[in-house]
Amino acid sequence: MSLEFTSSEMMSVTAARALNNSMTCFVGIGVPSEASNLARLTHAPDVTLIYESGTLQTKPDVLPLSIGDGELCESALTTVSVPEMFRYWLQGGHISVGFLGTAQIDRYANLNTTLIGDYREPKVRLPGGGGAPEIATNAQEVFVTVKHSKRTFVKDVDFVTTVGFGRDGKARDNVPNIGQGPTVVITDLCILKPDPETKELVVTSLHPSVTRKDVIDATGWNVRFADDVKTTPEPTARELKVLRDLKARTHAHHAGQQ
Amino acid sequence: MAEFLSLQEAVSRHISNGDTVCLEGFTHLIPFAAGHEVIRQGKRDLTLIRMTPDLVYDQMIGAGCAKKLIFSWGGNPGVGSLHRLRDAVEKSWPNKLEILEHSHAAMACAYEAGAAGLPLAVMRGYIGSDLPKVNDQIKFIECPFTGERLAAVPAIRPDVGVIHAQRADHKGNVLVEGIIGIQKEVVLAAKRSIVTVEEIVDDLGAGVNACVIPSWAITAIVEAPGGASPSYALGYYDRDNAFYKEWDTIARDRDTFTAWLNDNVFEKGVA
Numbered sequence: 001m002s003l004e005f006t007s008s009e010m011m012s013v014t015a016a017r018a019l020n021n022s023m024t025c026f027v028g029i030g031v032p033s034e035a036s037n038l039a040r041l042t043h044a045p046d047v048t049l050i051y052e053s054g055t056l057q058t059k060p061d062v063l064p065l066s067i068g069d070g071e072l073c074e075s076a077l078t079t080v081s082v083p084e085m086f087r088y089w090l091q092g093g094h095i096s097v098g099f100l101g102t103a104q105i106d107r108y109a110n111l112n113t114t115l116i117g118d119y120r121e122p123k124v125r126l127p128g129g130g131g132a133p134e135i136a137t138n139a140q141e142v143f144v145t146v147k148h149s150k151r152t153f154v155k156d157v158d159f160v161t162t163v164g165f166g167r168d169g170k171a172r173d174n175v176p177n178i179g180q181g182p183t184v185v186i187t188d189l190c191i192l193k194p195d196p197e198t199k200e201l202v203v204t205s206l207h208p209s210v211t212r213k214d215v216i217d218a219t220g221w222n223v224r225f226a227d228d229v230k231t232t233p234e235p236t237a238r239e240l241k242v243l244r245d246l247k248a249r250t251h252a253h254h255a256g257q258q
Numbered sequence: 259m260a261e262f263l264s265l266q267e268a269v270s271r272h273i274s275n276g277d278t279v280c281l282e283g284f285t286h287l288i289p290f291a292a293g294h295e296v297i298r299q300g301k302r303d304l305t306l307i308r309m310t311p312d313l314v315y316d317q318m319i320g321a322g323c324a325k326k327l328i329f330s331w332g333g334n335p336g337v338g339s340l341h342r343l344r345d346a347v348e349k350s351w352p353n354k355l356e357i358l359e360h361s362h363a364a365m366a367c368a369y370e371a372g373a374a375g376l377p378l379a380v381m382r383g384y385i386g387s388d389l390p391k392v393n394d395q396i397k398f399i400e401c402p403f404t405g406e407r408l409a410a411v412p413a414i415r416p417d418v419g420v421i422h423a424q425r426a427d428h429k430g431n432v433l434v435e436g437i438i439g440i441q442k443e444v445v446l447a448a449k450r451s452i453v454t455v456e457e458i459v460d461d462l463g464a465g466v467n468a469c470v471i472p473s474w475a476i477t478a479i480v481e482a483p484g485g486a487s488p489s490y491a492l493g494y495y496d497r498d499n500a501f502y503k504e505w506d507t508i509a510r511d512r513d514t515f516t517a518w519l520n521d522n523v524f525e526k527g528v529a
Binding site: 029030052053054055064065066067068069070072073074079080081082083085086087090091110114119121122125126127128129130131132133134137138159160161162163166171172175176177178254255 | 284285286309310329330331332333335336337339340343344347348359360361362363364366367369370381382383384385386387388389392406436437438439440442443469490492496497499500502503
């Protein structure tokens, strides 16, 4: 019997499954935070979650609205200063996974969270890079999760805030002391991974009931598919329950009902 | 030794038009009361520096205090855009705002270098990013020992650093608890510093490894209960997430914003 679930739930559950117990994960706000905590509350109870506000090994009961909510600090093993966070823990090489969201992503997994349009006269000014530029280079690998649409999946990003593999796919070649970059991109339609040679993102798995045409229609470049495209496993009843409970608790908390 | 002043006196005496000012607090302990006093006193042409310009800078920019913003993430956390910041950048309202944009790691390093009295910070950063193309304060240097290419940014040495903390004792020593962010660094990097606190106590109750800033490293202490609201002070009050969401509506429209500013900043004043 098949369960009912939304494409957003499919994305969060799939992203959660990318994490395991032995990982030390630098968590971005939004879907990465939702997925990371879902992993912690299901198959990876000992995954180490770190937010850029300095909270190490945090275990929030509800999802934070911002990376510095009190819940993160109170449930953390310890809290360090922001310079220590970036210099020792991130740049020092202690982060296995940087888990990021984005406003735009291109075929070489470069991320843009800075603006749409021209830098000096933007059509839309976005918040900016924050921790992401160095998370993406100093973490051993990067997971990206983002909703799939032509507005988001563009051939070339308007601005490279955070490097994936550069505009030619070669930005990481021969650069010492940095991580391997994005290893997986998880959307509400599919999973993409960089081609080992060219670094262009290739669809490796389609979510249940999603067609190749759905992905092609939502991608701003001529997207390629792996030789062996898999079907992403559906969420389990437990994953859906834990995710829905987490979201309900979070909603109640932020609405001030708790 | 730090001098105990009222908020009005501290801002009036230590912040002048044209100064470079940092109000810091990484999502926690954001000095809103001090920011509102800067608005009330009509300070102008400030260069505002802050890693995460959130609502307090949206308010100060919308009120016309700023000519330049140096920052690394300018949004309403978990909610979306800062509409006053966007209006200033995109449409020069209420005045043109120059921006200089960094990443968090670079600003954290730059504050640390400022606190350490060094001219620059060196980091493994900005690899492959377009930020160095739009910010001439980002350079690359070669490590003299390994030959590795590293990013360099100038130290932050503001005229005035402003933070909020939980407590000060009667000598003016300050205890910061919880998410301590970049607060100690901004006080040490600044020429002058103002620390607003929830309360002044006989005994700080600081553990041996607590984050304490000694009185002799601070210029002025101000008792300002609730001074971080609608952000939060761990152990005193929670973050008002509902207001952060409501701000999106208030700030979206110039008239609504102006009315809010009149009602909640100019008319209320300080006690």
